[in-house]
Amino acid sequence: MRLSVAILCALVAVQAAALLLAGTAAAASxxxxxxxxxxxxxxxxxxxxxxxxxxxxxxxxxxxxxxxxxxxxxxxxxxxxxxxxxxxxxxxxxxxxxxxxxxxxxxxxxxxxxxxxxxxxxxxxxxxxxxxxxxxxxxxxxxxxxxxxxxxxxxxxxxxxxxxxxxxxPDSTMTVQQLKDNFAAKGFDTEQLVILSGAHSIGQGHCSSFTGRLSEPPQQITPAYRDLLNYKCSQAANPDVVNNVRDEDASVVARFMPGFVSRVRKISDFLDNTYYHNNLAKIVTFHSDWQLLTDATSLSKVHEYADNATLWDSDFSDSLLKxxxxxxxxxxxxxxxxxxxxxxxxx
Ligand code: HEM
The missing domain is CATH 1.10.520.10 (Peroxidase; domain 1)
Known part of the structure; x- marks a missing residue:
């Protein structure tokens, strides 16, 4: 009994010491x-x-x-x-x-x-x-x-x-209004939502993150790309698929989107404004990405960054810093x- 009290006291002392060593978080400034x-x-x-x-x-x-x-x-x-x-x-x-x-x-x-x-x-x-x-x-x-x-x-x-x-x-099934609210809650406006979403020019996602896309109508997703995603997702249990179709295997692109083969990149995961071109062509994986085309402000920003790669590089740097x-x-x-x-x- 005395021993367990001693152990308890020691534990409390260790935790108190840990708290003393800890500081209060710094403000951004x-x-x-x-x-x-x-x-x-x-x-x-x-x-x-x-x-x-x-x-x-x-x-x-x-x-x-x-x-x-x-x-x-x-x-x-x-x-x-x-x-x-x-x-x-x-x-x-x-x-x-x-x-x-x-x-x-x-x-x-x-x-x-x-x-x-x-x-x-x-x-x-x-x-x-x-x-x-x-x-x-x-x-x-x-x-x-x-x-x-x-x-x-x-x-x-x-x-x-x-x-x-x-x-x-944010969740990949969100509407544009939900995305705007989600970013606004952290102090980011619609423009910054669009800028930061450009990060989806790199990396990959699981099929479970875009299940709904696999059966969306042609107004929301290019049918050939939808077929490509369905094919990729049928190859294993919830596999990863690249976010940017330009990083996809050339042979798979040739099969489903032959006109796009010349755009397949030699080096994958290149962080650039191709996300905006893909989005306007309705060849992005997540429903949330496509949703940016459904609001006048975000759509105009998608066009702006598709047209101006240098502007996106610099605005993305600023938003990532923020x-x-x-x-x-x-x-x-x-x-x-x-x-x-x-x-x-x-x-
Ligand atoms: C706008 C709301 C966003 C939604 C709904 C969203 C959703 C997602 C989802 C579902 C994935 C795939 C996860 C998986 O299935 O494995 C993903 C991947 C990714 N996201 Fe986002 N995302 C958003 C914004 C962002 C932002 C602001 C950034 C960074 C600035 C970002 C960077 C990435 C990257 C780089 C990947 C690929 C990661 C990898 O390959 O490991 N996303 N996102």
């Missing part, structure tokens, strides 16, 4: 470009080196990083909460939310964190590492056209809940995690 120049010299180069290495092996990892930035920052701000694994204390973290299907690149971020910890223990947050890595991925996948300086100094959050992620992230500065809820506690997948007192 407190983040600084070059935050780690003195605290951990060269850290941005270390991160970039790992991202370049990973993308040389598989460019799709870059798409996963860009999506992770979005899914982290839209829920409790950019606090690395999407990176937390389930634990005894928290059996349903954000990762478990259905809307987070297909998230990837967690191993890469853990690998980068380990390298950074070796260099400067306890200094660089996982949330900052994620933003740097996603920025670098966006830059590599766009041949340097998407770029921005990252203000840093974020703390890692200690809360991660699947129900919150499910409620706050996304990367979404703050944690006021008064939230944060810490510098030792590992990105677990809060410190669990580790």
């Amino acid at each position: 407190e983040l600084k470009v070059g935050y780690y120049h003195k605290k951990c010299k060269g850290v941005e180069n270390v991160i970039k080196w790992h991202v370049i290495k990973a993308l040389k092996q598989n460019r799709r990892t870059g798409a996963a990083l860009v999506r992770l930035l979005f899914h982290d920052c839209f829920v409790r701000g950019c606090d690395g909460s999407v990176l937390l694994d389930k634990s005894y204390e928290n059996p349903h973290p954000e990762k478990e939310a259905p809307v987070n299907i297909g998230l990837a690149a967690f191993d890469l971020l853990e690998e980068i964190k380990a390298a950074v910890e070796k260099r400067c223990p306890g200094v660089v947050s996982c949330s900052d590492i994620l933003i740097y890595a996603a920025r670098d991925a966006g830059s590599i996948l766009s041949n340097g056209h998407v770029h921005f300086d990252v203000p840093a100094g974020r703390l890692d959050g200690v809360v991660s809940r699947a129900d919150e992620a499910q409620a706050e992230l 996304l990367s500065q979404l703050p944690m809820p006021e008064g939230s506690k944060g810490e510098i995690r030792k590992k990105c997948s677990a809060i410190n007192h669990l580790y």
